[in-house]
Amino acid sequence: MxxxxxxxxxxxxxxxxxxxxxxxxxxxxxxxxxxxxxxxxxxxxxxxxxxxxxxxxxxxxxxxxxxxxxxxxxxxxxxxxxxxxxxxxxxxxxxxxxxxxxxxxxxxxxxxxxxxxxxxxxxxxxxxxxxxxxxxxxxxxxxxDLRAATQMGLDIKMFRMNRLGIPQDRMAKRLGVKQVLIHNHLLKMPVLANSINTDLSRGFTVSQVAEKHNWTEPMVWSLALEDKEDLERFKELGWGLRTWDKWEWHDCDKRFGDDWPGRIPAQLIAHILYYFSKQNNLIFDPMAGGGVTPDTCLALSRRCWAFDMQDQPETRPEIEPHTWTHSTTNPLAWPVSSKEKPDLIICDPPYFDKKAADYDKKSISGLPKKEYLEFLEAFFALLKQDAKKTTRLAFINADWRDFQNKPAAEESGKGAILIDDYLRILNKTGWRHTHIIQAPMSAQRFSAVVVSAMQKKRILGVTSRYVIILKQ
Ligand SMILES: C[S@@+](CC[C@H](N)C(=O)[O-])C[C@H]1O[C@@H](n2cnc3c(N)ncnc32)[C@H](O)[C@@H]1O
CATH class of the missing domain: 3.90.1530.10 (Conserved hypothetical protein from pyrococcus furiosus pfu- 392566-001, ParB domain)
Structure with a gap:
């Protein structure tokens, strides 16, 4: 000092x-x-x-x-x-x-x-x-008493992070404890799982067990569905599997992910996982927000490394804090040094400046159009550089049209970013798309008054959203 x-x-x-x-x-x-x-x-x-x-x-x-x-x-x-x-x-x-x-x-x-x-x-x-x-x-x-409560909280956090395949050194760093302590706690995990399994076998529902033990529902699902095939899991979770390339739901499944600006339905993530990954694969979510990807990975038994600039150490210890920045002095960097590369990357960035007011000031949603697209180009290049030859990228985004409160016929299209703009830079950075899946956003978020005003003015709204699947 x-x-x-x-x-x-x-x-x-x-x-x-x-x-x-x-x-x-x-x-x-x-x-x-x-x-x-x-x-x-x-x-x-x-x-x-x-x-x-x-x-x-x-x-x-x-x-x-x-x-x-x-x-x-x-x-x-x-x-x-x-x-x-x-x-x-x-x-x-x-x-x-x-x-x-x-x-x-x-x-x-x-x-x-x-x-x-x-x-x-x-x-x-x-x-x-x-x-x-x-x-x-x-x-x-x-x-x-404080120590006992902390230990319990710590056990739960470690269980979740361990189940998602986060290495012990990163768990120790994230939880602010020594690695040897993580090692010792992990030895207790089978006992922790036993008490949950006992309650499940007694016929308690997943939500009852979650409430009783102060676990999250996805953690209990990860045990309740252990050893089951993906299709059985879909059935138990009540998610009808979509066979065609239009994935539409009216609502997000509230059991998975937090109420978060720009939240996507767990059902959508589950479909990406079902069609483009296998159990125990490593999934990478660089902008994980309210945690819908790690939660769904728990239910479908995938490992998951998730990151976001918004840090929520208590409720989302599995989302490691990381801000992706791109400038000449501070180029984009991979957040972890592990040698293992992801099998699937699920990338759900802010849709240009939509929700900019809800995210942190340094979010990419605050960038002007040119910089936003330049960021994505550098970002896709980095993803490719740090991926395996077989890694798939699932990029989720929507058309961004500059309505300016105008009838559709008067839109110039000048400020717009359409899905083919994203495709162009994805292709330029070496990603080839294999599927474009329509996954529309729900129109229910608009009130009847707004809809009626749009109709009178001939404003054409956007609910289209796409999941673009790519490989190298
Ligand atoms: C569309 S939201 C993701 C929502 C998430 N899929 C869900 O369903 O909860 C986009 C996320 O990107 C994050 N983000 C924006 N700019 C970022 C940056 N430069 N570095 C890290 N995260 C960023 C925001 O904090 C936000 O949580």
């Missing part, structure tokens, strides 16, 4: 209760300090760190009473040590400093231990104990 002493404005210092280990400020104490300052007494410098979210500001780590006293006597600047904690927990650091002059009370120690553990469950009781001045056993007793 680096250390420097410098004069900084008192107004630039922020006191944040969430990193303060005591119950409150002792007003008598800082009153005495203020008197001492007026009498010319010089205190040790306070400690701050650069504020992580507010540039130019500092957050107080140690010396809240001195800082309050300086403010009370009307000083503008003070001497401070600016710390770089290099990722260490600021609350733990503040607690360590606080026990110097005065031990934390029982309540304060317990509360600090719980807050610190909640923020970082990989901290050991010994580390927390050292910082707050308590033994490891005492800290164990403070956090026993």
């Amino acid at each position: 680096t250390k420097s002493t410098t004069k900084i404005p008192i107004a630039s210092i922020i006191f944040e209760e969430e990193i303060y280990p005591r119950k409150g400020i002792d007003h008598r104490r800082f009153g005495i300090f203020a008197e001492n300052i007026r009498d010319g007494f010089k205190f040790e410098p306070i400690e701050v760190e650069p504020h992580p979210d507010k540039p130019g500001k500092y957050r107080l780590l140690d010396g809240v009473h001195r800082w309050s006293a300086y403010k009370t006597v009307g000083m503008m600047d003070l001497e401070a040590i600016i710390k770089d904690l290099k990722g260490s927990d600021p609350l733990l650091y503040a607690a360590k400093k606080a026990i110097g002059p005065k031990q934390l009370t029982e309540d304060e120690a317990r509360d600090t231990a719980r807050r610190v553990y909640n923020k970082n469950t990989s901290l050991s009781s010994a580390d927390i104990g050292k910082a707050i001045g308590r033994s490891r056993q005492t800290v164990d007793s403070y956090i026993a």
Whole structure:
């Protein structure tokens, strides 16, 4: 940790209760300090760190009473040590400093231990104990219930990630735990599966079992359908198999994937998996959003590596955070170093600027048309480079027409991106299409009022959506 002493404005210092280990400020104490300052007494410098979210500001780590006293006597600047904690927990650091002059009370120690553990469950009781001045056993007793809940949550996350074939080193990184811990937990997985299987064999439904054990439905399906052929799985899941190249559903199956802007039906993913992959194949979804692909892969027993820029570590640990960026200084890069290549890539990017307001600012839906297409071209080239000769690509997209509230006959077509524009760049990057499947979006999302207004104005809407299947 680096250390420097410098004069900084008192107004630039922020006191944040969430990193303060005591119950409150002792007003008598800082009153005495203020008197001492007026009498010319010089205190040790306070400690701050650069504020992580507010540039130019500092957050107080140690010396809240001195800082309050300086403010009370009307000083503008003070001497401070600016710390770089290099990722260490600021609350733990503040607690360590606080026990110097005065031990934390029982309540304060317990509360600090719980807050610190909640923020970082990989901290050991010994580390927390050292910082707050308590033994490891005492800290164990403070956090026993939190640790039990975390272990259970961790087991469930590991089960899901393991079932999807995510390697242990990536699981450890994603869950913030040591790889050996993953290894030990995975040994417990058969026991975890047993209790689910027992309830299923007693005749409980998948949703009842999921609720009872706090599992997601797709995880329970992955056990309930174990050893079954794909067709039997379709039947059990209630998905009628489409034999022809028009795949249409009125609604998304709510059991799979989250309510997500631009969500696609699990039935659509299931059909791609059925026709273009086999059980245990590795599926790759680079923009997985609400997780419909990994969920469907669980039900159909495929492995799945999924990524998205939007990070949801608690609910979607299996979707690893990754932002695809493409510029001369920061070229597109493959997110993992594993040698294994996918058997099938399912790519469902934002349909140009549709839903741009719902995605992160850095989403490709915020790009102008030219840059959006350039991104896709570089992206398809990267997918090809990191695929096997036999890898299939399933690219999902729709016509994007620039209606501008105009009758169909008056549309110039100038700003549009049509499906053949995508085909052109796919072909240019070495992908040859073998199938173009129609998978229309539901028109039910439009209200009767909107439909009637469109009809009067002769506006021709878009519900067409396509799944283009390609190989090299
Ligand atoms: C159409 S949605 C995918 C929806 C998903 N198939 C589902 O059914 O839930 C497109 C996703 O692309 C992600 N995305 C957009 N730009 C991205 C980028 N540059 N890097 C990573 N993800 C990106 C968005 O966060 C969004 O979740």
